[in-house]
Amino acid sequence: MAVELTMVSMKVAVLRHSMSGQRAGFVVMGALVGLVLAAGTIFTALSWPDLLPAVYAVWMLGWIFGPVFAGGGDETLRPEYFTLLGLRPRRLATGLLMAAFVGVAPVISLLALSGLAVLGVRQGVVAALVSVPALLLQLAMFVLLSRVAVALLGLALRSRVGAVGAGLTNGLILAFLGQIWVVFMALGQTAGVPPVVATAARYLPSGWGTVAVEAAASADWPRVVAALGGMALLVVLLLAAWAALLTRRAGASRAATRGRRPIRATTASGAVLAKELRTWSRDLVRTHQLTFALAYGVSFAVAPLLLGWTGMLPWAGPIFVVMAAAMSANLYGTDGTALWLTLMTPGASDVRGRQHAWLLTVAPVALVVTVSLAAVTGGPWPMLLAVLLALLGGGAGLVPLVSVYGLIPGTDPHRRGGNPLRSTEEDGAVTGMVYAVLALAALTAAPAAIVTGLFGWAGVAVGALTGGLCYWWFGLLAERRLLAKGPELLDTMRTGRRPAPKPGAGGRLPFEELPRHKQIIIGFCFTVGAIPLFPQGLLAGYLKVSESPTRAWFLALYLPPWLQWPTIVFMVLLGIALYTTGVTLSYRRKESPTVDGEPGGELTGEPGGELSGELSGGR
Incomplete structure (x- = not known):
């Protein structure tokens, strides 16, 4: 137990000394949002207790899939730190689990799970007593599900097949959650949660706590024992699975031994293009991001077919482009200190080469998806073509521009740990960058969409023009920034600290x-x-x-x-x-x-x- 308590003390000390600057701002913002959601969960327990299992199912899905957008989740204490201590996998997993309960997210989830206690108090003393172990077991289950999901995804991202499979799965589930209203309407429920969904949620692990409390209120002790015992057994199995996955995490993936075609570029820009195309095809994190964007775009557009509405189907391609731009926004940050190669090669058009590579990677897929699905529905061709052209140019311009102006220091690819999603320490900043690029990319298509709505096919020319201008102008701004601030950007990626602004100087301040x-x-x-x-x-x-x-x-x-x-x-x-x-x-x-x-x-x-x-x- 001494080792486990030491890990808890380490986690407390690290959090206490790191709660400053940007990290503190995002933690405070996340805590405020979490408190609102927790309060809504408790209000649900008071007003609509039948919906509580469905609400806790959403919390469980958040714990499982949240790390995909949060850079691999909270890894203040990484398993690699304890490799040389010779701890048994089960003991290491237990210590890391105890440390995982220290933080804002577990506290917020515990407040949300106190809805079980509210439900128990309303139904009697016995139910209230049963709610205490139920909510604690459910919290442990949420945390362990998150850890196991991250570990499995980390192993998946060590092979191309695993990276593609993980991207398809994550994109499908996240799009499903974004279009959950379609499922509700398809089940005949225009407001609230359909009864069939509320009933099915009780059979999920997230609903077992509610089942135990309600069974205690009716003195159905076999169900109480089954629900609590099931949660305890699941916690033990998840802990064992996590311990086994931790032993796999330390192993390094083997490089492929098949031959590689040499780069035969004759110009500096061509060399950058060839290097970037190889990176897009070989970096498994980029493979996962691109597959995720495609799966999300197609699934999001296909979901309304449950209602018989085909109007969103042709927009799978544009949605894919916007998501691909957002997922690759920190382009230079994910490359790490490799920027020194560019700075030591005067005249190399690094930005233009990256733009060409991004377009060659994204544009063919987007065109095939858009044209094929639009052929099924019969259009609307002017709007689709105008928006798609504008988005392709806007995305190709925004990706390098946002990356050099809002650079987030990342981990060098060859130094990535057992969790490949953990490419940066500033998870909140990456999330903010993703949302910002989603908004900015959509805005680049606004002029073309407006002109197309008013004048029809003339909007296609406007889309091509605005896309070309965004591609050229944003790329030019990014190239000038890279040439002017290249050494500072390299120092930021090397040290993780941004240069301090001069006293009295204007401009944008670091967050x-x-x-x-x-x-x-x-x-x-x-x-x-x-x-x-x-x-x-x-x-x-x-x-x-x-x-x-x-x-x-x-x-x-x-x-x-x-x-x-x-x-x-x-x-x-x-x-x-x-x-x-x-x-x-x-x-x-x-x-x-x-x-x-x-x-x-x-x-x-x-x-x-x-x-x-x-x-x-x-x-």
């Missing part, structure tokens, strides 16, 4: 240097801004224009006709305003240099300036 209240506001703006902009604004407007009978959760479509368009426009403007506020707060004005509170130039020789003061003192 970790902003005041705590601004970090919270910016996090709120970038997290919430997507809700009014996309589903409540742009998507609702598309449904309105296409005269679709689907209303789902889109607020504007439930209002009187004369209020629908004003509400849609308001939602779009609100989303843009939230994103603009988040960006604006990260900048500061340039301050005039001062001496003792009086304005003066440092080297101007004017009265009050430092130079004149030194000269006067010298005389």
Whole structure:
């Protein structure tokens, strides 16, 4: 037990000394969102107890699939740190499990699971007593499911087949969760959770705690023992599985021994293009990201077929492009310190080569998916082509631009540990970058979509023009930034620290240097801004224009006709305003240099300036 308690103390010490800057801002923002969700879960236990198993099923899925977007989950203590101690796998897994309960996410989940205690108190003393071991076992089950899922995904990403399979599975499940309203409507339930879903959720491990509490209230002790015993057995099995996976994690994957075709590029840009194309085909993390984007786009567009609606089917290609741009936004950060090769090769057009490679990787797949699915539905061809052209150019321009301006230091590929998803320590920043690129990429297609809606096929030319401009201009800005700030970017990736701005200088501040209240506001703006902009604004407007009978959760479509368009426009403007506020707060004005509170130039020789003061003192 001493080893396990030591790991807990280590986790507490690391968290205590790392709660500053950007990490603290995202932790506070995540805690606030989690508290709201936990409060909603407790309210569900008070008002609609029959829905509690379905709610806990969502929490369980969040624990399992959340690490896919959070860089592999919380690994403050990594198994590799204890390799030389000679601990048994079972003891190492137990210690890491105990340490895993230290953190914000487990505390928030424990608050949410206190809904079981609320349910038990409402049904009697015995049920309340049974709820205590039920919620503790359920929390242990959530944490272990998350750890086992991360370990399995890490093993999957050691082979190309595993990376593709993991990407397909994750994309399918995440798209399903994003389109869950389609399933509800297909089951004949337009509001709330269908009874069949609520009943099925009781048979999932996340619903066993509710079953135990309700069985205790009715003195059905065999069911109580079965539910609690089942959770305890599952916890033991998951712990054993995690211990076995930890022993596999330390092993290194073997490199393929088949021959490689040599690079025969004759220009610097061609060499970059060849290198990037090989990276896209050989880096298993990039393979996983690209497969995930494709699976998500197709699954998201196919889901409405359950209702017989084919209107979203042709948009699988554009959705794939937007998701591919978001997943590869930290392009330079994932390469690590390999940037020094570019800096030591004057004249190499690294940005243009990466843009060409991204287009050659994404564009053919997007075109095939879009054209084939649009042929099934018969269009709408002008809108599809205009938006797709704009998105391809916008994505190819945004990926390098965002990467060099918002670089997040990553781990060198050859130093990745047993969890390949853990490519950076700044998980919250990566998540924020993904959401930002999702919004920016969608905005690059807005002019083409508007012109197409008004003038038809003329919008295709506008889409090609805006896509080309985004590709050229954003690439030019990224190339200039890379040439001007290349050494600073390399130092950032090498040390993990961004250079400190000069006193009084204007421009964008690093997130970790902003005041705590601004970090919270910016996090709120970038997290919430997507809700009014996309589903409540742009998507609702598309449904309105296409005269679709689907209303789902889109607020504007439930209002009187004369209020629908004003509400849609308001939602779009609100989303843009939230994103603009988040960006604006990260900048500061340039301050005039001062001496003792009086304005003066440092080297101007004017009265009050430092130079004149030194000269006067010298005389």
